[in-house]
Amino acid sequence: MAFAGGIPGERGQYNGKVTLLVVLSCVVAASGGLIFGYDLGVSGGVTSMDPFLKKFFPNVYRRMKEGIKISNYCKFDSQLLTLFTSSLYLSGLVSSLFASTVTRVFGRKASMLVAGVAVLIGSALGGAASNLYMLVFGRLFLGIGLGFGNQSIPLYISEMALPKHRGAMNIIFDTGVGIGVLIANIINFCTEKIDGGWGWRISLSMAAVPASILTIGAIILPDTPNSLIQKDNNLEKAKRVLQRIRGTNDVRQELDDLLKASSISKTTKDPFKKILRRKYRPQLVMAAAIPFFAQMTGINVITFYAPILFRTIGLRESSSLLSAVVIRCFNVGCTFISMFVVDKQGRRVLFMLGGIQMLATQVTIGGFMTALLGDHGGLSKASAYVVLVLICIYISGFGLSWGPLGWLVPSEIYPLEIRSAGQSITVAVSFFFCFLIGQTFLAMLCHMKAGIFFFFGGWVALMTLFIYFFLPETKNVPIEKVEQLWKEHWFWKRFVGDEVDDSIYKLDK
Secondary structure (H helix, E strand, O other), rough: OOOOOOOOOOOOOOOOOOHHHHHHHHHHHHHHHHHHHHHHHHHHHOOHHHHHHHHHOOOHHHHHHHOOOOOOOOOOOOOHHHHHHHHHHHHHHHHHHHHHHHHHOHHHHHHHHHHHHHHHHHHHHHHHHOOHHHHHHHHHHHHHHHHHHHHHHHHHHHHOOOOHHHHHHHHHHHHHHHHHHHHHHHHHHHHHOOOOOHHHHHHHHHHHHHHHHHHHHHHOOOOOOOHHHHHHHHHHHHHHHHHHHHHHOOOOHHHHHHHHHHHHHOOOOOOOHHHOOOHHHHHHHHHHHHHHHHHHOHHHHHHHHHHHHHHHHHOOOOHHHHHHHHHHHHHHHHHHHHHHHHHEEEEEEEHHHHHHHHHHHHHHHHHHHHHOOOOOOOHHHHHHHHHEEEEEEEEHHHHOOOHHHHHHHHHHHOHHHHHHHHHHHHHHHHHHHHHHHOOOHHHHHHHHOHHHHHHHHHHHHHHHHHHHHHOOOOOOHHHHHHHHHHHHOOOHHHHHHHOOOOOOOOOOO
């Protein structure tokens, strides 16, 4: 039984090379990943800072400082504290659904511009916050920015890149996420030492830097040829942009494919309704399953709450922040490795390797903490650093697989007529489970204790099997021809059936 399926890499390849404009466009667009990563990393850091807790979450601060006898696993259990972290993702969920229409009607650049401006507003509110309401309101604006950015940026990169380089180019986005978390951890480590207790304001306001890059880039960079044809039917402009980004005048084959895809797209009045049709069942399942599984790896447990987690096992405030910096260095390094091998080894191999690595380390960490960390006291310094090493191994597995591929694969599997809707579903599902895990993790940690690692380990085992059986290999396949993979897949062909012919561009009657 053939599980992978695929179109030979040579079939349907287009003329062109990696041009400076493509690299610049992808790097600037990936500043949206930097924003996402920075917001992920900064919240966990500032919520471990005493001055921040004292000002906005005094009950949590008192539990830490006043000698109240409480379980190690429950010190930070506060619904207000988790609301600060997870409100961003609830806002992102709602805004990503609106972003679908903006991206389809006004173009990828329009959504990127909205994302940049919203994050600028949110970072200003967060840095200047004088009460909890202002703090959460700033997070809501950041969520709007992330909803629009995460919906449009992966599509922008996938449509700008050549098929044979699409994987590496798209992983630039997740590399931006990893670097953003790393920068946030470094800034938190430095600002925590500022006398006067106002360092958290710098941490929350620095998201304005990548937001400025994204805003300027969205103004000056070209939109994708796919978007220009879809929203304006401007063939000449699309052809000029295509020639510039491919570095050649011979773009006839790719332009013809874009026009055929656009013809189908223009017959689609309601892409959200259309994606529910049987022929799009594979894409709909992947649109929901991949972001769901990506969140159930447990990565946001580490990203949101790494400093808190390290304080739980007995490290001091500065040591916990420094430990968070170390694990993000591992993540960024492995994401770079993934960038260089994903278009050679393929998506499925990296999913398999990363899944096995994450499962092994989560089970080991859970067993280690079950044996050595009780409700009171802490781990020895040596044991705490063993946990740190294991988490570094875990996060390097995520950096090879679900981190970058969780954004790459959804952005390349949708045909143009449902692409914006499909990506919106992916982002909305991702944000929903970000919100759910962010809102419940501290309570789960309090009640499940070290069993939390076994819980996520079980999900990692399930998702690895799901990828093995149900995801075809997409490396080197032109984005407008990926739909053919589902017809050739052992399971999904029963849903796609004869609705997709060999050209895969037959118009709906």
